[in-house]
Amino acid sequence: MRLKFAQIAIVLLLATGCGFASQVVDRIIATVNGKPVLQSELEDEIRFEALQEARPLTAVTAAERNAAFQRLIERQLLLQQMQDLYMPTAAEIAHREEDIRVLYASAKSNAAWKSVLASYGFTQKELDDLISSQLQTLRFVEMRLRPTVRVQRSEIVAYYNDKLVPQVKRMGAEPDPLSAVADKIEELLTQQKIDKMFSTWMQNLRSQSEIHIMDPELKGAAKDTEAPFGAGGNEAPSH
Numbered sequence: 001m002r003l004k005f006a007q008i009a010i011v012l013l014l015a016t017g018c019g020f021a022s023q024v025v026d027r028i029i030a031t032v033n034g035k036p037v038l039q040s041e042l043e044d045e046i047r048f049e050a051l052q053e054a055r056p057l058t059a060v061t062a063a064e065r066n067a068a069f070q071r072l073i074e075r076q077l078l079l080q081q082m083q084d085l086y087m088p089t090a091a092e093i094a095h096r097e098e099d100i101r102v103l104y105a106s107a108k109s110n111a112a113w114k115s116v117l118a119s120y121g122f123t124q125k126e127l128d129d130l131i132s133s134q135l136q137t138l139r140f141v142e143m144r145l146r147p148t149v150r151v152q153r154s155e156i157v158a159y160y161n162d163k164l165v166p167q168v169k170r171m172g173a174e175p176d177p178l179s180a181v182a183d184k185i186e187e188l189l190t191q192q193k194i195d196k197m198f199s200t201w202m203q204n205l206r207s208q209s210e211i212h213i214m215d216p217e218l219k220g221a222a223k224d225t226e227a228p229f230g231a232g233g234n235e236a237p238s239h
Contacts, residue, residue, distance in 0.1 A: 029069075029215040032076040039215075043121075045072055048130050051120045054103040069218050077205040078137055081144075088135040096131045145197050151189045159185050 030037040045068045050057050107113040117127055160178050164185065168175040175181075213219050 027214075029213070029218060030073065031210075031212045031214075032073055033080060033209050033211075035076055035080065037072050037076055041072055042069055044130070045069075047120045047122065051117075051122070051127075052100055057120065066218065073206075073211060074202050075137065077202065077209060078140065081205070082137075082140050086136050086139045088132050088139075092135055093128055093131045096135065097127065141198060142194075145194050145201070146190070148197070149190050149193045151186050151193070155189055156182055156185045159189060 026040045028036040104116050107116045165175045
């Protein structure tokens with residue numbers, strides 16, 4: 001997942017405090033249930049997102065910076081829900097790195113790739129740590145939400161008839177039979193439902209948490225709440 005559910009959104013909230021941390025005058029910009037969110041984490045989040053999209057850092061807008069801050073808040077909320085950490089294998093980390101590296105035509109050699117990483121402020125080790133954190137959290141969300149999702153046969157048929165067939169015909173082609181694409185449609189619908197459940201889950205966690213924003217420039221990026229922590233359960237919504 002650039003990946004799947006909340007596909008883009010989830011992937012981008014998973015960066016850890018690496019990268020230019022040593023070059024940032026660090027400070028606490030927010031707390032989530034008493035746990036600090038650091039300026040260096042925000043800078044790393046922004047750089048990691050740009051790296052994954054092959055975008056220059058100079059193209060990051062104020063709105064995107066605020067969105068990155070919101071993802072950091074959500075990442076901290078997720079970390080507070082995690083008990084057992086899944087540790088990605090070296091092969092899984094390498095596969096995800098290759099998904100990013102393929103976006104850079106100039107990075108055919110390891111030296112060239114190292115230069116690309118340096119331009120975004122990362123060493124190889126720091127990138128590996130970021131990817132590991134990303135995969136850990138994605139796996140946690142997947143394991144928490146996917147078992148609750150059910151896609152009915154009628155939903156698959158409706159998607160095929162109402163969306164896929166018209167779209168393919170508009171392109172001047174003939175659609176594959178339903179039997180050939182049913183599994184792909186089911187997975188697509190599953191991911192869409194996970195997206196919605198994840199959004200609801202995050203809203204619930206936010207409403208149950210104490211989130212304090214210290215940086216006045218980020219006040220508008222996330223609501224500063226003082227809801228009593230632990231009021232109600234922190235369970236993922238059931239389907």
